[in-house]
Amino acid sequence: MGKIPLNTNVISDRLLRSWLRCKRKAWLDRFGNSQEKLWNAHRALELDHQHKSFLDLLHSKPEKGLNACIKGKEGIIGLRLKGFGPKGIKLEAHPHLLQKTEGQSKWGDFSYRPVIAKQGKRLTREQKLNLCLNGFLLEPFLENKVPYGLAIRKTNQGLEIEHVQLNKLLQNQLINSLENLSEELKKTIPPPITSDRKKCTLCSWRGVCNAEAAAIGHLSEVNGIGARRREILQSLGINLLKDLAETEPIDLASKLHKFGEQHGEIAFELVAQAKAQLNGDIERLNPDKILPEINFAKGILIYDIESDPDERNDFLHGLMSLKREENGSWNIKKGRYHPILNLEKKDESYTWKKLKMKLEKYQDWPILHYGETEIITISRMAKKNNLPEEDISKICNRMIDIHSRTREYWRLPINSYGLKSLAGWIGFKWHQAGADGPNALLWWRQWKQVKIEDRKKSTKLKSIFEYNKDDCLATWAVTNWLMSKG
Ligand code: SF4
Incomplete structure (x- = not known):
């Protein structure tokens, strides 16, 4: 149409x-x-x-x-x-x-x-x-x-x-x-930006609305504010990011408690986050060393999964191995990317074998990942393939969630702590502009529809690998930034 x-x-x-x-x-x-x-x-x-x-x-x-x-x-x-x-x-x-x-x-x-x-x-x-x-x-x-x-x-x-x-x-x-x-449709001005900004991710007007939300300091721009919390804050006369940044956290906590303990408890965090975004401040929240596990590591693995939710298939396990230089520094340009494809859900035990071999080859190297998906998936696959509990714990202990580590140590002037937003703030650029998870999934489905004998000629798989590799590199960019802060 x-x-x-x-x-x-x-x-x-x-x-x-x-x-x-x-x-x-x-x-x-x-x-x-x-x-x-x-x-x-x-x-x-x-x-x-x-x-x-x-x-x-x-x-x-x-x-x-x-x-x-x-x-x-x-x-x-x-x-x-x-x-x-x-x-x-x-x-x-x-x-x-x-x-x-x-x-x-x-x-x-x-x-x-x-x-x-x-x-x-x-x-x-x-x-x-x-x-x-x-x-x-x-x-x-x-x-x-x-x-x-x-x-x-x-x-x-x-x-x-x-x-x-x-x-x-x-x-x-x-x-x-x-x-x-x-x-x-008779109105001459558009209705306000929706409170439920999750909808915006999939909307074709997101460029226009995101720009407007940022320009006016829309409350939903503050990390941690969803539709319900925005409604509550508005009922308290807090309509914009600026209003929230100027609110006294103790007063806000007592007002928010009436709407449920969880809202009251987060009052301080919301005001601090709004201030950070308003003023462009970065704030260290924990003085301890951020990534002590990497201090003496001979190398690191970076791990990122692409999934097809409809098929419940993690179709790509992307690993990047990076060996530490003789002089103790890291040179990401020397990182080696190892994509492991899982064509069908039923092939998972074979994929697990290949993944396990890689994990064993780079034994003791910390495994960096962004978010919970990778650790959940790896423990699920290991259990399903009867790896002893002790070995599963060893793998899990090697895994470092860079997302949760960032949240624990830093408050940053960004409206989302997702990989795209955070790595973008640090200055990382994806090679394929606009590529994202749904895009990778679409390429995957398109590639699977190509006849087996023609698949080698298709560029779709190359695009998926490039996107997944970039996610690994973006995870490294965030890690590097964290390491530079001590
Ligand atoms: S991006 Fe789409 S869903 Fe979000 S406010 Fe704009 S029009 Fe509505």
Whole structure:
């Protein structure tokens, strides 16, 4: 579906989806400068999953357009439905898939129902209302009732199918949403940035909104403030990062206690973090040596995993080995990257053998990683492959989580202590601009779709390795920065 022209007053299923995710997103979809939108691999991953789910549902490939519908084909795509909603609102929908069902339509003894693919287990409000809008516009098109739609999900265990009743209750919710959306689009300024900034990671408008949030000092910019905490702070008259930085921590703690102990306990931390971000301060929190384990190490390993959550497969175990120089210094340019691929979940014991060999080859070298994933994964794999407890402990004792070490020793003027944000603040640059975990996952899935004999020619795997290697190098950049501080 293309972008809605600026002057049109049609509400499409796409616009409704945007609005249900974030009111500001729908407004920007209609009035924003589309050149400021940023691509993100998440949508491509969704479409890939949708495609696989649809193929699992149908017996034959879906066919396109009205003619296929008239002929009563099993699955229909590429259809545009139009109609009118409450208060004469013009509506348009492009159902992802229509599936032929029993019943009657103006073309004969068959009917259709809308189908959507869901990503997670739970059906979201956005998905329900989307089905409902499709059903609403499908009824006059078929000249018959559409009592329910399907929400499906391909999983490792098979295809999950959920029947969704398109009842009065859902229709009322749809009407309400369409009316509210239509009102929102009459405004000349965009709605405020959402409180739940987690949504922004996947949104194409994140560049515009992140820049605005930083410029105004939006509360959500303060590390540790999510949607709920922001609401609470606003109810106390603290609306911006600057307000929080100027608040007396003891007063704030006593006010926040009323909302739950956990909020009160974090008051000091929130004010200190806001101050650090406002003033660009860095503050040491612990005077002890930061990385004593590396002091006398002959070398280090850096470990980073890439995963496919749908397949529950850690498809790449990236290791970088770095030997200490004769003069005691480190030269990351001499680091050697060792990617270990795990093609399918079932191949994991073979992958474990290769990983174990590497860990044994560089015996006693500390293993640096960023976040908990690597230590959780390595202990799980070791247990599953019957490594004795004592040996598992030895491996785990070699592992150093650079993320938690940073948090323990430093307060920094950054809005996230994630690897991208922290390494970027230190000055590290990824070779592939804009690459991230979802991107690596997309490349992986695309590479797996290439015929085995053509895989060597595909550049996808090279891009994944480069991205993963960069994550190792970024972990090193943070480690190096920590070591430089003693
Ligand atoms: S980036 Fe965030 S605030 Fe901006 S439109 Fe997207 S979800 Fe809404």
